[in-house]
Amino acid sequence: MSADPLAMVSRIAGAGLEAQSYRLRVVSENIANAQSTGGTEGADPYRRKTVVFGAELDRELGALTVEVKRTAVDDTPFTVEYDPGHPAANAQGEVKMPNVNLLVEMADMREANLSYEANLQMMKRARSMVSMTIDLLRSGS
Amino acid sequence: MIVGHVAPTMPGDQLYVFGLAHRHANWASTRQAAIAGNIANADTPGYRARDIAAFETEMAATRLQMAATRSQHLELTQSQMQAEDVDKAGAWEVTHSSNTVSLDEQLMKADETARSHQLDMSVIGTFHRMLLTSVSFR
Numbered sequence: 001m002s003a004d005p006l007a008m009v010s011r012i013a014g015a016g017l018e019a020q021s022y023r024l025r026v027v028s029e030n031i032a033n034a035q036s037t038g039g040t041e042g043a044d045p046y047r048r049k050t051v052v053f054g055a056e057l058d059r060e061l062g063a064l065t066v067e068v069k070r071t072a073v074d075d076t077p078f079t080v081e082y083d084p085g086h087p088a089a090n091a092q093g094e095v096k097m098p099n100v101n102l103l104v105e106m107a108d109m110r111e112a113n114l115s116y117e118a119n120l121q122m123m124k125r126a127r128s129m130v131s132m133t134i135d136l137l138r139s140g141s
Numbered sequence: 142m143i144v145g146h147v148a149p150t151m152p153g154d155q156l157y158v159f160g161l162a163h164r165h166a167n168w169a170s171t172r173q174a175a176i177a178g179n180i181a182n183a184d185t186p187g188y189r190a191r192d193i194a195a196f197e198t199e200m201a202a203t204r205l206q207m208a209a210t211r212s213q214h215l216e217l218t219q220s221q222m223q224a225e226d227v228d229k230a231g232a233w234e235v236t237h238s239s240n241t242v243s244l245d246e247q248l249m250k251a252d253e254t255a256r257s258h259q260l261d262m263s264v265i266g267t268f269h270r271m272l273l274t275s276v277s278f279r
Contacts, residue, residue, distance in 0.1 A: 005170035009177040016181030023184075053185040055178075063174055064191075066181040115183050118244045122177045125255045129170065132262045136269070 008061050009126035015058075015065035016119035022068050023051045023112045027105050034100040038088040045088070046098040048074035074099055158268050162261045168196045169258040176251045179242045186238035190247070 026049050036046040054069035076099045084093030172193050182188040193199075233243035 005167075005174040008174040009170075012174065012177040012181050016177075016183075019181070020184075053182070055182045055185050055188050064178045064182065066185055111184070114244065115180075118180045118183065118248060119177075121248060122173075122180050122251060125251055126173060126177070129173065129255055129258050132259055133166075136262055136266050 003061050006126045006130050008063050010123055011058070011061055012063060012065050013119045013123040013126070015056075015067065017116060017123075019051075019053055019066045019068055020112050020116040020119065023053075024109065024116070026051050026071060027109045027112065030100050031102065031105050034098055034102060034105075036098055037086065037095055040088065042090040043088050043096075045078060045096050046100070048076075048098065048100045050074055159265060162264045162268075164200075165196060166258055166261040166265075168193070168199055169254050169261065172254050173251060173258075176247050176254065179247050180244065180251075182240075183242045183244055183247075184240070186240060188240050188242060190241040190243075192250070 030048050033046040037043075038045050050072050052069045052072055053066055055064045056067045057063075058065045078096040078099050080094045081097050082093055083089055083095045086095045089095050175191050175193050179188075179190050179192075233246040235241050
């Protein structure tokens with residue numbers, strides 16, 4: 001016995017919404033920590049986080065939903081700024097700054113936003129399809 | 142006219158329309174589920190966009206359901222049995238992560254499917270009203 005496809009749509013779109021909002025959370029984390037340096041001499045600053053999505057077979061639904069597989073860290077090298085008075089400055093007076101690029105984060109944010117909206121549209125469409133089916137009963141009486 | 146005689150349901154019979162509209166609505170909602178899966182996985186690396194067979198081929202083919210004879214067997218649902226990968230030529234775009242989901246394409250397909258579902262519902266409603274007219278004494 002398979003689940004009702006239209007109910008499946010809502011569940012799948014719901015999984016998509018959750019995944020995208022998690023991604024948005026990570027983006028805001030990155031932006032908030034764009035200036036978070038280390039506290040001690042030569043310490044590493046905040047490392048940019050990325051999200052890895054994966055298709056997941058939902059046994060109950062019998063359909064592919066999405067889930068966040070893991071949060072990885074971006075290993076691009078840190079940028080270095082000259083600031084001898086900073087507590088994290090090394091012997092040469094250089095401070096490692098986080099590898100967060102605000103432009104990249106903004107682009108990521110827009111993309112997450114777009115995907116979120118697309119999932120929301122699917123949910124709305126499934127809802128209207130269900131309500132149309134229910135309306136059949138209403139008009140027939 | 143023979144009293145109590147029931148004519149068999151045949152193609153061309155009015156009740157046949159109900160069956161057809163029902164099957165088409167079922168097909169539309171299954172396709173919508175496949176599209177929802179694609180959109181949810183729009184950012185999944187390596188995910189291939191899926192679509193179900195067109196209703197015309199669906200009508201022509203008779204499909205056999207595989208039986209689950211052991212508890213470990215996965216029962217494949219309708220959508221899984223029919224869902225097939227869209228090939229590279231059929232997809233609108235392929236990203237670097239070899240994901241073939243294009244949001245525009247999927248939303249267009251979803252719109253198309255919702256429209257045909259609406260048509261099914263209108264057909265069922267109209268024919269139902271027609272039948273009600275024939276049996277009402279008002």
